[in-house]
Amino acid sequence: MGLQIADGGVVVSLKRLGSASVLVVRGCVDTGTVHVLQERLAGVAGAPGGVVVDLSDVSFFSSAGAAALAAASRRGGLHVVVTPMVRQVLDAAGVADSLHLHDFPAEAEEAASAGASRHLLLVG
DSSP: OOOOEETEEEEEEEEETTEEEEEEEEEETTTHHHHHHHHHHHHHHHHHSSSEEEEEEEEEHHHHHEEEEEEHHSOEEEEEEEEEHHHHHHHTTTOOGGGGESSHHHHHHHHHHHHHHTTTOOOO
């Protein structure tokens, strides 16, 4: 799977799926490890296509992670795959409404790719 950045208890992998960038996050996202997620989000911020952040394999997700996602979503819409625990943290942090939340990776990847294709201008 593409490039990986790891630190402490978190690993963030990057893969491309069509025009979308997919960040797969595993482990613990807290104040000590959130910089890894922030670095990856910054790396895909201006990339063509949509961005998916798959949090389905995180074991812990703190408000620091929620803040990182909220900041990144201001640069462009994020499609985030969540578990019930992650959804609860995003709701409590007040950022869930600024993100496109999905229960399944395939659903998020499809939505991100569809969103990217709406921005294409074809001139004939």
